[in-house]
Amino acid sequence: MRSPNFADAPLGLLDHHPNELRARHCHDDAFVAVVLEGGYQEAGDEGRFDVRPGDALIHHPFESHLDRVEAKGARVLVLGLPAELAATSHVRGRVGDPDALVRIAARDPRAAAAAFAEQFVATPDAALDWPDLLARDLCGHAPVRLGEWAERTGVRAETLSRGFRAAYGCTPKAFRADARARAALAAIRVGGEPLSDIAHRLHFTDQAHMTHAVARLSGATPGAWRRMVPDVKSIQDMADLGV
Known part of the structure; x- marks a missing residue:
C-alpha cells in the first residue's frame, strides 16, 4: 500500500x-x-x-x-x-x-x-445547505443509505453525489470512508478496546477491512498505532512507586 x-x-x-x-x-x-x-x-x-x-x-x-x-x-x-x-x-x-x-x-x-x-x-456550527447535513450524518456511527437519505430530505437522488462532491471535493462514499477511518484511529489511540470490537462497533466488514482503512488514512496499521499507546497500567504502577 x-x-x-x-x-x-x-x-x-x-x-x-x-x-x-x-x-x-x-x-x-x-x-x-x-x-x-x-x-x-x-x-x-x-x-x-x-x-x-x-x-x-x-x-x-x-x-x-x-x-x-x-x-x-x-x-x-x-x-x-x-x-x-x-x-x-x-x-x-x-x-x-x-x-x-x-x-x-x-x-x-x-x-x-x-x-x-x-x-x-x-461559535455554533451552522449547516450552509443539504451537503452539510449529509456530511454530518456521514460522520455518525450509523450507516447512511444515500437513496433513503435523498428521499427523506427531498434531494434528487441523481444529483446527490454530484452536489456533495461540488461542496466537499469528494463523493459521499469517500467522505464516509475517511470519517469511519478517523473514528477507528481515534478509538485505537485512546484506549485498550479490542480491535475486533472497534471494527464491529464502527460497522466495518471485519477487522481486516478496518486495518486497510486506517493504514490508507494514516500510513500505519491499527497494530502499529496500538503499540504506540502508553501502557496505562504501567503508567499507574510507576505513579504508585513515585517514579
Missing part, C-alpha cells in the same frame, strides 16, 4: 492567493488557523465554514479538507494546537486579538498557542 501524501501546515504566517483553490488534502499534524485578513471557505471532515478575520479553525490529526479563497486572498496565522483543546469537538471559534497572537508567535510559537487557548471562544 502506498504511503499517504500529507499536506504541510508550517507554523507562522501563511498567504493564500486570490481565488486560490486547494483541492481536498490531508494533514497528519494538528494545528490552528487564525484568519488575519481576507477570507475563505473550508469544507472538510469537520464541516463547511466561511471564515473572516478573527475567525479560527481547529484541525485535528489526519483531517482532510479543501479551501476556496476569496477574490481578495487571505492571510492566516498557523499555530500548534494547544493540548487543552486537543480533544475539543468545537472546531470553529473567534479570537479577541489576533494581532496580539501574531506578535507573540514572532517571539515564541508555544506561548502564542497558549494565548490562543485563552482567547478561543467556540
Whole structure:
C-alpha cells in the first residue's frame, strides 16, 4: 500500500492567493488557523465554514479538507494546537486579538498557542445547505443509505453525489470512508478496546477491512498505532512507586 501524501501546515504566517483553490488534502499534524485578513471557505471532515478575520479553525490529526479563497486572498496565522483543546469537538471559534497572537508567535510559537487557548471562544456550527447535513450524518456511527437519505430530505437522488462532491471535493462514499477511518484511529489511540470490537462497533466488514482503512488514512496499521499507546497500567504502577 502506498504511503499517504500529507499536506504541510508550517507554523507562522501563511498567504493564500486570490481565488486560490486547494483541492481536498490531508494533514497528519494538528494545528490552528487564525484568519488575519481576507477570507475563505473550508469544507472538510469537520464541516463547511466561511471564515473572516478573527475567525479560527481547529484541525485535528489526519483531517482532510479543501479551501476556496476569496477574490481578495487571505492571510492566516498557523499555530500548534494547544493540548487543552486537543480533544475539543468545537472546531470553529473567534479570537479577541489576533494581532496580539501574531506578535507573540514572532517571539515564541508555544506561548502564542497558549494565548490562543485563552482567547478561543467556540461559535455554533451552522449547516450552509443539504451537503452539510449529509456530511454530518456521514460522520455518525450509523450507516447512511444515500437513496433513503435523498428521499427523506427531498434531494434528487441523481444529483446527490454530484452536489456533495461540488461542496466537499469528494463523493459521499469517500467522505464516509475517511470519517469511519478517523473514528477507528481515534478509538485505537485512546484506549485498550479490542480491535475486533472497534471494527464491529464502527460497522466495518471485519477487522481486516478496518486495518486497510486506517493504514490508507494514516500510513500505519491499527497494530502499529496500538503499540504506540502508553501502557496505562504501567503508567499507574510507576505513579504508585513515585517514579
